[in-house]
Every structure is written in C-alpha cells, then in structure tokens.
Amino acid sequence: MRAALIAAARTLFVEKGYADTATPEIVAAAGVTRGALYHHFEDKKALFAAVVAKEARAVSEEIESASLGSATARDALLDGTRAYFDALAAPGRIRLLLLDGPSVLEMDAMQRLNGETSEASLKAGIRDLFAASRKPADRLDAVTDLLGAAFDRAVLAIAAGADRKDYEQAIAALIDGLVR
Template identity: 60%
Template sequence: MARSNRDRTEATRAALIEAARALFVDRGYAETATPDVVAAAGVTRGALYHHFEDKKALFLAVVEREAKAVAEEIEAQAASEADARKALLLGAKGYFDAMQKKGRTRLLLLDAPAVLGPEAVTALDRRHAEASLRAGLSDLLRPLEGAEPLLDQLTALLSAAFDRAAIEIAEGGDRAAYEAAVVRLIDGLR
C-alpha cells in the first residue's frame, strides 16, 4: 500500500529531527552543520528547508520534542497518585528518569538556553514539565493558608532546583542524594 503525502511528510520531518538530535548530542549545536543533518537523515537539503526555516528552527523542534517527552514521563509516573506529596515525589522521579536519556540534559538545560535564549526556554518549560510541577504544587499548597499567592515563585524556584540536580546527576552526582534533597524541599513547603 502506498504511503500518503502526509505520511511521507511526517516521516521526513521525524527523520530530520532524529538525525539532528543525534548530531546535536554528539557534536553540540555550533559544530553541527545542516549538510550533516541532511546526510544523516537521508533526505535532500530542500526537504530540510521545506520543514524548517533554518538550523535554529530544527533545534527548537528537537528541544520541543525532548521537553514533551520529559513532561510525559513525569505525568506517567505521577498521574495515578491521589496524594499531592506522593504525586510530586513520583513526578520528581519521573523527571530524573527522563533526564537520564543520553544527551537530554545537554540539549534542554545547557544548549537550549544558549541557542534559543532564556525567554524561549522558559516558555517551553512552562508548556511542559513546569506545568506539571505547578499543578502538583497547587495541589500540595491548596490546604495551606497564604501559600497559594507564592505558587508562581515556588514553581520557578523548584523547577530551577530540579534542573540543577539533573545537571549534577548527569555529571556523576549521587541521584539518591538529590532525590532525598527533593523530599526535604517538598516537605519543607508543608
């Protein structure tokens, strides 16, 4: 059965994103050239520019896909838990599990801010992992008088703490110790 144009288009886009991801992880953004991406994906240069305006747009698509995968892992871990504290801790585990994928920490936490800028990365994070964190914190803080007005600030601070922990873990830090620290942070909010 012949594939539709839409199927071919989606397959080409996916091949470009996958090839670019591998090259961005291995070489970094600056050292990855679009001809290398095209060759790795097995498509033409015209196909690349049909789907993406430039290398930065391709990088954004890679990072968007990675951020979505992280958020999905967080949700998968925490979704079935009704207790707000336990759900947050399961979400933290999901975050650290998701960040274990080769190159993900570099892509999301190191290269993305440098390439896309902090505002774009903040917006991306708010759409994905930070949205889950904010919802979990809201559930945790709801019964506490006066805590709700600080929800945005607490979400931003904890998100930064999770990101810093992921960087440390990627560099060989003790994951169990960071998970224990997360427990203390969460419990300190209550």
C-alpha cells in the same frame, strides 16, 4: 521527512553540539535534500527548536505518566521528581534541554517551552500540594521557578556523579518545607 530530519538532527546535536553540527550533515543523515530541510524548517535554529520541543514534551509525558496514580499531592510531586531524574538521564537530554537549549534558543523561548511542558506539571503539583495543606498559593510562580531550578541543578549534579538518593531526599525536604 520532518520526523527523519528531527531524528537525524537530534543524534548529531547530541554527538557534536549545536554549533558543530552543519545542515549538510543533517540532511545526509536524514537521507533527504537540503531543499526538504528548508521546506520544513526556516533554518538550523528552527530545526533545533523542534528537537528541543520534542524532548521537552517527552520529559513532560514521562512525569505525567509517573505521577498519574499517586495517592497524594506530595506523592505525585515525589513520583514526578523520580520521573524527571529518569527522563533527564536519557542520553543527550541534559545537553539539549539544560545546556545547549538555553544558549541557542535563549531564555525566553526556553521558559515558554518549560511553561508548557514539565514546569506546567510542577506548578500543578505544587498547587495541589498547597490546596491539600490549606496553604495560600500566592507565591506559586516563584516557588515553581525555584523548585524547577533545584530540579535542574540536581540533574546536573547527578550526571556529574553525585548520589541520586541524596538529591531525591533533598527535594523531598524542600517539598515538605513548603507546607510546614
């Protein structure tokens, strides 16, 4: 039942947005009762948080999978970049993770979730890059925050029609600049 609620809610949150999705629609789409919804989730916001968390974990898994066999720390970051761009191209993910997620769940909750998922991968990759180039990791958190923001901005630009290759090359230049 929980999985059916999450799947139905995801579809509706993507199609209509969080604000315009009502819980009766979710339970009807999931084929469950309203009582079942409230047995598994405190409210619509808690259900939305579960949807967003599932999407964030899926993105993180795609990044980890893509960068697992990379030859160098730099290659792992670039492979992860491409995987992030691919993962966020999945229908609805930008809306859930970059638009509605931060406004509904607030920044603190989204930052915690990101810190446990894709941002954790990014931080590990940057740490490995610094270690491979013998650079101190004293600004690791700040660099991770800034590069993460660059990834999100790139995804939004690509979704709006910008050339993905331009953004891949720009991210590569940023990564290379970290170790010069």
